[in-house]
Amino acid sequence: MGRRFIRSFGAQAIITAASLLLAAGAAHAQDAALIAKGEYVARAANCVACHSVPDGKAFAGGLKMATPLGNIYTTNITPDPEAGIGGYTLEDFDAAVRLGVAKDGHRLYPAMPYPSYVKMSGEDIKALYEYFMKAVPAAKQANLASEIPSPLNMRWPLAIWNVLFVDMDQYEPKPNQSAEWNRGAYLVQGPGHCGACHTPRGIFWQEKALDEGDSDYISGAMLDHWLAVNLTQDGNSGLGRWSHGDIVRSLKTGQTPFGTAFGTMVDVVNNSTQFLSDADVAAMATYLKSLPGAMEKNATPWAYSSATTDLIRKHDFTAPGAKVFFQQCRACHVDDGKGYGDYLPPLAGNPAALAQDASSLINIVLNGSLRLVVGGTPDGYRMPAFRSLLNDQQVAEVVTFIRNGWGNKAPAVTPAQVAEIRDATDFATDKVVVLKMK
Ligand code: HEC
Ligand code: HEC
Ligand code: HEC
Numbered sequence: 001m002g003r004r005f006i007r008s009f010g011a012q013a014i015i016t017a018a019s020l021l022l023a024a025g026a027a028h029a030q031d032a033a034l035i036a037k038g039e040y041v042a043r044a045a046n047c048v049a050c051h052s053v054p055d056g057k058a059f060a061g062g063l064k065m066a067t068p069l070g071n072i073y074t075t076n077i078t079p080d081p082e083a084g085i086g087g088y089t090l091e092d093f094d095a096a097v098r099l100g101v102a103k104d105g106h107r108l109y110p111a112m113p114y115p116s117y118v119k120m121s122g123e124d125i126k127a128l129y130e131y132f133m134k135a136v137p138a139a140k141q142a143n144l145a146s147e148i149p150s151p152l153n154m155r156w157p158l159a160i161w162n163v164l165f166v167d168m169d170q171y172e173p174k175p176n177q178s179a180e181w182n183r184g185a186y187l188v189q190g191p192g193h194c195g196a197c198h199t200p201r202g203i204f205w206q207e208k209a210l211d212e213g214d215s216d217y218i219s220g221a222m223l224d225h226w227l228a229v230n231l232t233q234d235g236n237s238g239l240g241r242w243s244h245g246d247i248v249r250s251l252k253t254g255q256t257p258f259g260t261a262f263g264t265m266v267d268v269v270n271n272s273t274q275f276l277s278d279a280d281v282a283a284m285a286t287y288l289k290s291l292p293g294a295m296e297k298n299a300t301p302w303a304y305s306s307a308t309t310d311l312i313r314k315h316d317f318t319a320p321g322a323k324v325f326f327q328q329c330r331a332c333h334v335d336d337g338k339g340y341g342d343y344l345p346p347l348a349g350n351p352a353a354l355a356q357d358a359s360s361l362i363n364i365v366l367n368g369s370l371r372l373v374v375g376g377t378p379d380g381y382r383m384p385a386f387r388s389l390l391n392d393q394q395v396a397e398v399v400t401f402i403r404n405g406w407g408n409k410a411p412a413v414t415p416a417q418v419a420e421i422r423d424a425t426d427f428a429t430d431k432v433v434v435l436k437m438k
Contacts, residue, residue: 031130038131039437041124044280045117045191046272048435050074058436059132060084060139065111066224068205070148072109080138093129094122100162107158109146110166115207119171119190137438165206184287185212187280192272194218197228197264212291220355225425226263227360229351234293235301237355247285251276254372254379255342259350262369262383263360270373270434300409302349308405309336321401324394328386329402337406343381348406358413361399362421365390368428385427392418 042048051059051074060083061076078084085093085103092103100107100114108114146153162168171190173182188194189211198218199207209217220230220237230238239247246256251273254261261269273281312335317323326335329347333339337348347353352360368385371378386395392415399418403410 031134034127034130035135037124038127038129039135040275041120041128041191042131042437043272043275044187045120045128045193046268047077048437049267049271050112051077052435054429054431054433054435057137057139057141058438059136060141061143062141067109067111067148069109069152070146072111072146072148073144074112075143076139076141077132078136078139078141079133080140083140083142084138085132086138088129090126090129093132094125097125097128099168100158100166107155107162109155109158110161110205113193113196115166115210116190116193116196118166118168119186121170121186124191135438161204161206165204167210178286180283180286181290183280184283184285187276187284188218188287192284194231197221197223197226198231215292218291220357222357222359224264225359225363225421226265227352227355227357228265229355229360230293231288232291232293233289237351238293239288239351240293241302241349244282244285244289247288248278248281251281251284253342253374255345257342258346259352260342260345261372262352262364266370266372267433270370274374302354302409303407304348305407306336319401321394321397321399324390324398325401325405328390329398332381332383333402337402343379347402348408350408353403353408354410356411358399358403358410358417359421361403362395362413362418363425365395365399366418366422367425368430370428370433371430373434382430387422387427392416392422 048059050063050065051061053062056062057078059076059078061074063074064071065074076084079086081087085096088096088103095101096103096108096112096114098114098118098120100110100112102108171186173179174185177185195207195210195218198221199209200216200219200221202208208214211217215232218231219234221228232238233240235241242250242256242258246258250256250258250261251269253274254266254269273284276284311319312322312326312330315326317326332344333347334344337346339346364383366385366387368383371382373379390398395418396413396415400412402408403413
């Protein structure tokens with residue numbers, strides 16, 4: 001009897017210990033799964049692109065951002081208790097990320113894209129919090145003070161700004177749309193904050209629309225001297241001619257037969273969209289393909305014309321800019337304006353070339369672009385910087401030439417426009433800039 005008791009007790013103990021171990025293991029696995037989910041959300045929201053600097057510690061802040069009021073610096077969001085957000089509870093973190101209110105109650109400038117992040121789900125915020133608290137290494141790096149002059153640096157008016165311009169609501173799925181469409185809308189409007197660059201801003205620097213209910217939404221906008229192109233189905237300067245597959249490829253690799261990602265879009269592909277699952281990127285493309293384009297007024301749909309090619313092949317350089325194109329650009333972009341495969345983008349029919357605003361073209365010709373790095377491999381071909389080779393007149397002429405060659409039709413560019421962008425910008429670095437998340 002006694003022996004049996006001992007034996008069964010022993011067995012019981014082993015079973016209990018085993019189930020405790022199993023439970024602990026399951027909790028650990030649950031924890032790990034939540035952290036992995038948080039890391040994925042951090043990719044989708046591209047927190048790293050703003051909260052890190054090249055060669056700096058991951059998420060330690062310090063990136064200078066220009067706002068209409070003056071420059072500000074991103075903050076340390078590592079879990080260091082003093083320098084970072086180690087003292088934030090989940091509720092504090094949620095208030096900062098979705099509502100733009102820091103733990104001490106001060107309002108954040110909307111350079112932090114909380115007007116988009118407010119749409120994120122509670123589940124995604126929870127996962128993000130676990131990731132930041134448990135998987136991001138703490139860094140002791142003090143925050144830098146903003147350079148906004150007094151009294152403009154008062155933060156309380158931001159509370160009013162929020163009431164006027166931010167929809168304080170999570171994303172609500174549209175019952176008449178598919179689950180895939182809703183997932184795409186959620187990613188584009190919420191974590192992806194595509195509108196922070198692609199939606200035009202009003203006089204109070206507010207995005208003019210936060211979803212597809214308004215035709216201004218992601219219809220193209222200027223930020224930091226780069227024109228983030230129209231992402232609606234406009235046939236010329238938007239994505240109307242792109243297939244669903246073209247958009248997927250662009251977000252996964254930065255390269256399509258229509259153009260190569262450049263300017264600030266390189267940060268997005270390098271640090272965010274290439275890491276998203278095929279299903280998520282496809283959902284984003286499905287959502288984007290559903291947005292009707294507001295074709296620019298009086299614009300005729302772009303159609304290829306070989307007249308420019310014929311002139312160049314005959315060495316007829318009477319058109320201003322033709323000679324510069326022949327000598328400096330033709331080797332890569334080809335005399336037919338079609339580039340080579342995915343690697344050297346076409347200028348014929350390129351959405352950036354057809355947009356009314358030429359700032360992006362001027363900027364890339366002066367300064368070149370950052371390196372795309374997809375799957376860890378830097379791209380092979382670069383757009384060179386012509387800043388020291390070509391003067392303002394030559395840049396204006398060659399940009400005007402490509403905006404009106406091969407069927408393209410877009411307004412001419414003046415040397416004064418080039419001079420302005422030359423003064424405000426600098427060479428794009430040729431370094432590989434892929435930000436660390438650990
Ligand atoms: C487009 C740039 C940008 C992106 C993307 C961005 N942030 Fe920020 N964030 C900022 C700026 C700028 C500030 C500081 C604003 C200020 O000082 O008013 C900030 C502030 C914060 C703060 C407040 C920190 C403090 O010191 O109190 C938190 C928390 C934060 N961000 C978390 C995140 C997380 C998490 C993500 C990704 C989901 C993210 N941010 C993405 C620009 C960005
Ligand atoms: C050595 C090859 C090379 C030469 C020469 C060159 N480009 Fe480029 N260009 C590129 C590459 C590659 C890109 C794609 C962006 C990147 O990856 O840097 C590009 C991008 C562009 C773009 C943006 C289009 C897009 O979809 O990315 C424009 C506009 C452009 N080049 C104009 C010019 C002009 C004008 C000249 C001559 C003054 C020129 N390029 C000379 C290689 C070249
Ligand atoms: C930091 C600013 C910024 C953000 C955020 C941003 N974009 Fe862009 N995007 C740009 C700029 C600038 C261009 C124009 C240069 C170019 O064509 O690559 C662009 C171009 C594009 C293009 C055309 C690429 C090509 O090869 O011509 C697509 C597609 C695109 N963006 C989709 C998105 C989506 C989807 C999101 C949200 C997940 C997003 N962008 C977020 C700045 C941004």
